[in-house]
């Protein structure tokens with residue numbers, strides 16, 4: 001692929017454009033808000049000038065409700081050899097395009113399974129998709145050359161291609177993305193009118209559960225409107241679990257010992273099922289989940305601390321698999337949790353202590 005046109009230069013479009021530009025592809029940037037395209041260009045994602053002629057690949061990264069319109073327009077004016085979109089839902093856009101009677105052989109619906117709770121080009125990064133699944137939904141009619149262009153894009157973004165049927169994709173993301181998003185919003189909504197004294201105690205647990213609730217509601221209304229049935233089915237099962245859990249908690253309040261025992265069994269069952277589901281969440285780069293050990297380091301909130309920790313870990317010969325930072329409430333300090341291979345944990349602990357770091361036991 002030598003040239004590409006990204007239409008919709010927000011978080012996802014600009015991240016893909018940064019990755020492609022970094023691999024030498026000439027990327028043109030367009031957005032219905034020209035300021036967004038200018039910002040993306042200023043970040044080094046490409047040029048906001050209109051291409052002279054057809055490009056190799058058009059990548060539509062507009063909100064889901066606009067995808068079919070934008071694609072249809074680009075296809076009618078022959079803007080490229082191949083066309084893809086990156087919307088979070090796949091069945092709806094394809095059907096909308098079919099209804100318009102367009103030739104869909106040069107089109108593939110795709111979806112990178114990576115994002116952030118922030119929108120716009122300023123939130124973009126060229127490594128956003130690294131190691132993440134990128135779903136492609138070709139059909140029997142898809143032009144092979146276009147499939148190859150899409151695979152090239154996925155490879156330039158260092159993502160992992162996954163081929164799926166569009167409707168099967170929508171059912172899968174209802175489970176792993178859309179339903180969890182609503183649950184996160186509902187947990188976060190409990191905080192809206194909560195007392196300040198309680199909110200001040202927020203720790204890492206609630207931060208993990210509510211991060212995605214900060215996302216742009218307009219985008220999520222589009223996504224959920226395009227996949228309401230599968231999400232409603234999942235939430236119906238979720239509601240049944242909730243009811244059972246409430247029943248078990250009420251039983252735990254009982255003065256009757258048998259009822260309390262039943263309540264305790266009910267709660268243990270929810271927690272056990274949670275453990276069983278959680279271990280199925282794939283690990284880094286889509287590999288089977290791996291158990292890492294955490295080494296927790298106290299840091300002052302000063303520039304360069306993280307860089308020093310990483311350099312000292314390298315000196316100790318330890319590979320850091322993942323990192324998480326927890327800020328201490330009301331203090332200029334924090335805790336850095338370094339996830340490492342269990343065998344490397346004592347080596348890292350000793351190495352960091354030797355270099356003056358305070359390690360939490």
Ligand SMILES: NC(=O)c1ccc[n+]([C@@H]2O[C@H](COP(=O)([O-])OP(=O)(O)OC[C@H]3O[C@@H](n4cnc5c(N)ncnc54)[C@H](O)[C@@H]3O)[C@@H](O)[C@H]2O)c1
Pocket residue numbers: 007008009010011012013030031032033036061062063064066070086087088089111112113114115116117118119120121219223
């Ligand atoms: N945010 C995520 O985590 C995520 C992850 C994977 C896929 N997606 C999908 O990627 C797409 C973009 O999402 P985002 O998070 O980058 O959103 P964003 O809000 O950051 O960017 C969307 C951009 O599209 C532009 N736009 C809106 N209507 C347009 C139109 N008609 N023509 C041209 N440009 C238009 C907006 O001005 C904006 O710059 C969506 O379809 C979304 O479902 C999002």
Ligand SMILES: O=C(O)C(=O)C[C@]1(C(=O)O)C=C[C@@H](O)C=C1
Pocket residue numbers: 087088112113114115116117118176177178212215
């Ligand atoms: O991690 C996040 O912030 C996301 O919003 C990512 C996420 C997801 O649910 O995994 C959200 C929607 C996209 O369609 C794909 C990815």
